[in-house]
Amino acid sequence: MTANNDAILSVRNLKTYFQTEDGLVRAVDGISFxxxxxxxxxxxxESGSGKSVTNLSVMRLIxxxxxxxxxxQIEFDGIxxxxxxxxxxxxIRGKRIAMIFQDPMTSLNPFLKISTQLMEVTxxxxxxxxxxxxxxxxxxxxxxxxxxxxxxxxxYPHEFSGGMRQRVMIAMALSCDPELLxxxxxxxxxxxxxxxxxxxxxxxxxxxMGTSVVLITHDLGVVAGMTDKIIVMYAGKVFExxxxxxxxxxxxxPYTIGLLRSVPDPAHEDGTELYQIPGLPPDVAHMPPGCxxxxxCERAEDICRRDFPPxxxxxxEHHSLCHFALEVYERSQKEASVEVSG
Amino acid sequence: MDQALxxxxxxxxxxxxxxRLLKNSLAVFGLIVLIVMILAVIxxxxxxxxxxxxxxxxxxxxxxxxxxxxxxxxxxFGTDDLGRDLLARVLQGGRISLMxxxxxxxxxxVVGVSYGAIAGYVGGKMDNLMMRIVxxxxxxxxxxxxxxxxxxxxxxxxxxxxxxxxxxxAGSLIFILGILLAVLIYRRMLAGFSSTAGLATQYPVKGLxxxxxxxxxxxxxxxxxxxxxxxxxxxSLADWYGTNLSxxxxxxxxxxxxxxxxxxxxxxxxxxxxxxxxxxQEFVIAAKATGxxxxxxIFRHLIPNALGPVIVYATLTVPAVMLTEAFLSYLGLGVQxxxxxxxxxxxDGVKNLAIFPWQLIFPGVTMALTLFSLNFLGDGIRDxxxxxxRKF
Numbered sequence: 001m002t003a004n005n006d007a008i009l010s011v012r013n014l015k016t017y018f019q020t021e022d023g024l025v026r027a028v029d030g031i032s033f034x035x036x037x038x039x040x041x042x043x044x045x046e047s048g049s050g051k052s053v054t055n056l057s058v059m060r061l062i063x064x065x066x067x068x069x070x071x072x073q074i075e076f077d078g079i080x081x082x083x084x085x086x087x088x089x090x091x092i093r094g095k096r097i098a099m100i101f102q103d104p105m106t107s108l109n110p111f112l113k114i115s116t117q118l119m120e121v122t123x124x125x126x127x128x129x130x131x132x133x134x135x136x137x138x139x140x141x142x143x144x145x146x147x148x149x150x151x152x153x154x155x156y157p158h159e160f161s162g163g164m165r166q167r168v169m170i171a172m173a174l175s176c177d178p179e180l181l182x183x184x185x186x187x188x189x190x191x192x193x194x195x196x197x198x199x200x201x202x203x204x205x206x207x208x209m210g211t212s213v214v215l216i217t218h219d220l221g222v223v224a225g226m227t228d229k230i231i232v233m234y235a236g237k238v239f240e241x242x243x244x245x246x247x248x249x250x251x252x253x254p255y256t257i258g259l260l261r262s263v264p265d266p267a268h269e270d271g272t273e274l275y276q277i278p279g280l281p282p283d284v285a286h287m288p289p290g291c292x293x294x295x296x297c298e299r300a301e302d303i304c305r306r307d308f309p310p311x312x313x314x315x316x317e318h319h320s321l322c323h324f325a326l327e328v329y330e331r332s333q334k335e336a337s338v339e340v341s342g
Numbered sequence: 343m344d345q346a347l348x349x350x351x352x353x354x355x356x357x358x359x360x361x362r363l364l365k366n367s368l369a370v371f372g373l374i375v376l377i378v379m380i381l382a383v384i385x386x387x388x389x390x391x392x393x394x395x396x397x398x399x400x401x402x403x404x405x406x407x408x409x410x411x412x413x414x415x416x417x418x419f420g421t422d423d424l425g426r427d428l429l430a431r432v433l434q435g436g437r438i439s440l441m442x443x444x445x446x447x448x449x450x451x452v453v454g455v456s457y458g459a460i461a462g463y464v465g466g467k468m469d470n471l472m473m474r475i476v477x478x479x480x481x482x483x484x485x486x487x488x489x490x491x492x493x494x495x496x497x498x499x500x501x502x503x504x505x506x507x508x509x510x511x512a513g514s515l516i517f518i519l520g521i522l523l524a525v526l527i528y529r530r531m532l533a534g535f536s537s538t539a540g541l542a543t544q545y546p547v548k549g550l551x552x553x554x555x556x557x558x559x560x561x562x563x564x565x566x567x568x569x570x571x572x573x574x575x576x577x578s579l580a581d582w583y584g585t586n587l588s589x590x591x592x593x594x595x596x597x598x599x600x601x602x603x604x605x606x607x608x609x610x611x612x613x614x615x616x617x618x619x620x621x622x623q624e625f626v627i628a629a630k631a632t633g634x635x636x637x638x639x640i641f642r643h644l645i646p647n648a649l650g651p652v653i654v655y656a657t658l659t660v661p662a663v664m665l666t667e668a669f670l671s672y673l674g675l676g677v678q679x680x681x682x683x684x685x686x687x688x689x690d691g692v693k694n695l696a697i698f699p700w701q702l703i704f705p706g707v708t709m710a711l712t713l714f715s716l717n718f719l720g721d722g723i724r725d726x727x728x729x730x731x732r733k734f
């Protein structure tokens with residue numbers, strides 16, 4: 001048992017590397033975070049920043065080779081997942097930790113009726129008989145808002161729309177009443193109105209079932225309304241970690257500021273071009289010696305290109321990976337107070 | 343209302359493909375010919391025997407010098423050298439030819455699909471090893487294997503082989519169990535090494551118990567098989583074989599076995615390729631993430647998705663195997679008289695081609711028609727399942 005008794009998931013110094021032809025890719029490089037029971041954690045970052053790999057590591061779903069969890073500790077409810085035999089990990093997957101994937105079009109098996117796929121989970125983990133599993137599946141479908149659940153359960157995935165499929169995925173994920181739900185970009189492949197519905201559904205179900213949620217996304221708008229805490233990832237590292245309100249109001253990392261500025265904001269529309277962070281994310285196989293963001297950073301100085309930045313603690317819950325974290329934090333604090341007073 | 347319910351009833355990807363197949367007239371033609379052929383082959387010989395009394399091995403007591411008669415009302419396909427009704431023989435031959443084709447293909451399906459799927463899913467070194475074994479078997483000329491098999495175990499030698507069946511079965515059982523045991527111990531060791539708790543503390547009783555039980559089981563099976571096999575079971579099996587099965591029949595089973603043995607190789611490759619491209623799809627990761635075991639992932643999630651090319655390949659394997667059987671029978675290694683297959687009938691017909699052409703024409707045309715139908719059907723299924731036209 002660690003000090004965080006109320007933490008459902010506690011990740012310490014996780015390192016997941018991939019051996020590629022291009023060299024060693026440090027997809028996740030020393031990540032730590034805690035998730036308390038009932039809380040929602042948002043993980044934000046560009047493509048390739050290691051968001052998904054982090055969560056696949058939590059599930060021990062990293063394909064080995066080429067991937068390998070080289071170091072770290074993942075504690076789920078006091079169980080060290082990385083030291084568990086695979087057979088026991090399988091008993092946790094789907095039952096205590098469930099996952100929703102990005103693309104509902106491909107995450108359901110096209111050749112199986114959705115009843116088969118829904119029943120598989122509960123028969124496996126809850127020891128349901130066929131009859132019980134079927135009834136449970138119908139109940140779950142109704143809960144996620146699929147009308148005609150009794151009939152629709154006998155359909156094949158291609159007979160559902162994208163949003164409906166994501167609902168089915170959520171039903172599947174929640175059918176064993178998991179303690180932790182990992183949603184890996186659950187709305188990326190859906191259009192905006194459906195996005196809102198799905199997010200509302202996840203929010204609603206979380207409140208009803210008391211599930212802790214890890215929400216991975218690259219859409220800051222999505223995390224703003226849903227999460228208690230946010231982690232901003234870049235190039236396999238945590239760049240900033242803060243409670244949601246504080247991160248949006250007073251970001252302490254130039255990268256977070258860049259991300260926030262590049263969100264389209266209808267209120268400030270005045271014909272100017274939308275801001276975008278210049279350049280591309282670095283090649284993680286050939287990382288520069290200094291700060292991985294230095295090449296793209298407006299605030300960068302010589303020290304950024306030379307030395308790796310420290311992980312600065314700003315207050316108890318706010319950390320930022322930057323040489324000038326405190327400076328940036330003070331400036332955004334000032335801007336925030338100006339905005340409030342003005 | 344009924345219509346609405348009808349629509350809501352799930353339309354599987356298979357039923358879509360079936361609809362597309364029915365639009366392909368050539369494939370439908372092939373399907374109908376095949377169904378008719380199979381029915382004819384199953385019930386035909388009995389009908390002929392019932393109506394006319396002719397069977398495939400009935401040699402009529404005739405006094406003419408030339409017993410081969412051209413097609414007539416009483417013998418629609420004519421008769422062969424010995425005066426046997428050719429229609430009855432062609433239908434009986436069709437039984438064996440189709441059976442050889444279907445059973446060998448089935449064997450190759452079961453073995454090839456499981457083997458290829460496991461190799462593809464497990465991947466890495468295991469995959470490499472398994473596919474190299476396939477390569478090695480591939481490299482041996484398969485006709486040679488079949489000929490050697492038939493020559494060594496065919497004919498009178500089959501009886502000696504039967505005596506050894508109990509030992510062979512027990513031996514292979516022990517082999518498989520031994521491998522399973524080794525894998526089990528290996529995995530427990532891995533689990534032990536990767537955890538700080540270690541093997542001994544993690545599975546103190548369970549692991550040890552399994553090992554002891556398994557070894558005890560192995561010993562019992564082996565000893566009892568030796569005792570039973572050499573004293574009673576083997577010889578009595580051989581006796582039963584000698585009295586109940588004629589040599590011709592055993593030769594046919596040997597033929598199934600030999601053809602099945604070589605035809606699974608390509609199937610394994612086809613399936614492995616499919617599985618490799620499927621196993622990183624998101625629905626497989628999703629299944630893993632819900633805690634489904636590797637076995638269930640392979641057999642419930644992966645194989646149905648890989649089945650399209652497998653079915654196509656299987657329908658094309660049937661005619662290939664039938665041709666091989668015809669070739670072997672032609673060499674005199676296949677079906678033994680008085681049984682016939684389309685291949686052996688054609689062989690007999692070729693000898694008399696100049697005088698009694700119907701002896702070649704009828705079995706030849708029947709066989710050609712069946713092979714054409716199978717190929718048309720195979721092509722049709724391939725088109726119906728083609729991913730280009732497939733819309734999910």
